[in-house]
Amino acid sequence: MTFAPAPIPSRTQFVLEAIKHAILTGQLRPGQALVETDLAAQFGVSKTPVREALKTLAGTGLVVTSQYKGVTVRTVDAAMAREVYDVRLLLEPEALRRAVARGASLAAAQEALARAAAAADRADRSLANRDFHRALYQPCGNPLLARMLDEVRDQAALVSAVAWAAVPSWEQEAREHEEILRTALDGDGDGAARLLHAHIADFVRRAFPADQEDR
Numbered sequence: 317m318t319f320a321p322a323p324i325p326s327r328t329q330f331v332l333e334a335i336k337h338a339i340l341t342g343q344l345r346p347g348q349a350l351v352e353t354d355l356a357a358q359f360g361v362s363k364t365p366v367r368e369a370l371k372t373l374a375g376t377g378l379v380v381t382s383q384y385k386g387v388t389v390r391t392v393d394a395a396m397a398r399e400v401y402d403v404r405l406l407l408e409p410e411a412l413r414r415a416v417a418r419g420a421s422l423a424a425a426q427e428a429l430a431r432a433a434a435a436a437d438r439a440d441r442s443l444a445n446r447d448f449h450r451a452l453y454q455p456c457g458n459p460l461l462a463r464m465l466d467e468v469r470d471q472a473a474l475v476s477a478v479a480w481a482a483v484p485s486w487e488q489e490a491r492e493h494e495e496i497l498r499t500a501l502d503g504d505g506d507g508a509a510r511l512l513h514a515h516i517a518d519f520v521r522r523a524f525p526a527d528q529e530d531r
Contacts, residue, residue, distance in 0.1 A: 327361050332369035334359060339378050339389055340446070340473045341439035346391040350379060377471045390471075392478040394524040400471045401520045403464075408516065409509035411453035411461050412496075416505030420455035425497055427451075432490060441486055446473045448493060452500070452512070479523035489519070 335355070338344040355366045370387050373379045380390050390396075415422070428451055432444035450469060454462050480486060492515045500508035 328365040328368045328372075331355070331359050331361060331365050332372055335369060335373060336378060336470065337443075339373075340470070340477055341442060342477050343439075344389050346389050346474075346478060348389045349385065350387045350389065352387075376467070378474060390474060392475050394520075396471075397475045397479075397520050397524060400468050400475055401516055403468050404472060404516050405513060407461060407465055408449070408453050409513040411456035411458070411465060412500065412512050413505040413509040414456040414458065414461075415452065415454075416500050416503060416508055418455075418457050420457070422451065422455075422497065422500055424454075425451035425500075429490075429493055429497060432493070438480060438486075442473065442477055442480070445476070445486070445489070445493070452496070475523070476519075479519070485519075485522055489515070492518075 335344070335350070344350070350370060352363045352366045352370070356363045359366070370379060370381075374381055374387070378390055379387050381387050425448055428444050428448035432441050432448060435441035435444055446469065449472075450466070453465050456462055492511070496508055496511045496515060499511055
């Protein structure tokens with residue numbers, strides 16, 4: 317007998333998505349305190365769904381809980397960025413290679429790339445780019461591999477949001493995205509995987525140049 321995970325109550329899900337969106341678009345800054353009573357008043361709910369939402373966000377790595385500071389948005393530093401991006405370097409290019417090899421549709425990646433190009437602000441562009449990367453690895457044919465990448469997806473988006481605030485490199489990244497997708501659509505899975513690996517590695521080097529001496 318198998319057991320499905322219990323669904324998240326709708327109010328908790330609403331609060332969860334709202335807080336996550338605010339974090340990933342920079343409305344809530346790294347290190348900023350997340351006070352249950354304030355959030356409950358903001359969203360017009362009791363503290364219970366807020367508390368549950370914060371527990372879920374702690375599990376995904378977007379917030380941290382401290383005995384002295386309470387719950388705060390996770391602070392991004394070079395060590396954290398390298399940990400997250402090391403996982404992506406190990407898994408994401410291989411997932412894309414497999415997606416191309418099995419002839420999976422990349423229509424969702426094309427759509428996300430178009431949304432990123434037409435984005436009105438950094439927040440919309442960030443969310444579209446996040447969707448673009450997921451659309452590359454999600455059809456890899458290995459659900460476990462896709463879930464493993466999903467587990468670091470939010471943390472990777474947080475790193476991107478912080479890095480873009482310091483080094484606005486999205487124009488270069490957009491050109492790299494176009495080349496990766498074009499290569500994948502041409503059926504060159506190995507080439508697309510190499511381009512994606514370089515794209516991910518170069519991002520951390522650009523965002524944290526002073527922290528590469530020990531690499």
